Amino acid sequence: MRMDDLGLELKFAGGAPMLTEGHVIEGYASLFGLTDQGGDIVAPGAYAASLSRLAVRGDKVRMLWQHDPAQPIGIWEEIREDGRGLWVRGRLLPEVAQAREAAALIAAGAIDGLSIGYRTVRAERDREGRRMLTEVELWEVSLVTFPMLREAKVGRKSEELGAGEELAEALRAASAVLRG
Numbered sequence: 711m712r713m714d715d716l717g718l719e720l721k722f723a724g725g726a727p728m729l730t731e732g733h734v735i736e737g738y739a740s741l742f743g744l745t746d747q748g749g750d751i752v753a754p755g756a757y758a759a760s761l762s763r764l765a766v767r768g769d770k771v772r773m774l775w776q777h778d779p780a781q782p783i784g785i786w787e788e789i790r791e792d793g794r795g796l797w798v799r800g801r802l803l804p805e806v807a808q809a810r811e812a813a814a815l816i817a818a819g820a821i822d823g824l825s826i827g828y829r830t831v832r833a834e835r836d837r838e839g840r841r842m843l844t845e846v847e848l849w850e851v852s853l854v855t856f857p858m859l860r861e862a863k864v865g866r867k868s869e870e871l872g873a874g875e876e877l878a879e880a881l882r883a884a885s886a887v888l889r890g
Contacts, residue, residue, distance in 0.1 A: 785803070
């Protein structure tokens with residue numbers, strides 16, 4: 711069964727994943743307010759309800775290789791929304807052959823993207839006709855070759871935001887409050 715047979719949509723967010731001792735990777739799988747190559751924009755808070763439902767069920771977002779449900783390669787240990795986007799931290803499992811290959815590709819800089827697999831729950835169109843995703847059901851975050859959202863950076867810790875980005879984050883949060 712293919713992922714699109716389930717009605718899932720895929721969004722990519724790339725950059726250079728950080729591979730640390732223990733095969734830990736982290737970074738942003740999605741950034742709020744930016745238009746991706748498909749013309750979609752993810753709104754702040756779009757993942758909140760899905761992450762809450764997963765937590766209540768004791769379930770997790772899956773870590774896959776290239777969106778292939780037959781190729782789980784690790785586990786996401788932390789997924790959260792912050793003022794910038796959807797931040798993820800997880801571990802590639804060295805017991806899985808594809809995870810070892812992914813680790814080598816990441817270390818060499820050959821793979822540098824993250825992609826979200828989701829189902830749209832709510833969306834609206836803006837004046838330019840772009841789709842604003844206001845609620846999505848997050849199923850998986852994959853390591854991928856080609857990211858959809860070029861501006862997203864993987865491998866950057868959420869605590870490492872600079873002063874200018876902190877201001878931008880505060881402005882995004884204030885805008886979200888004003889939008890209701």
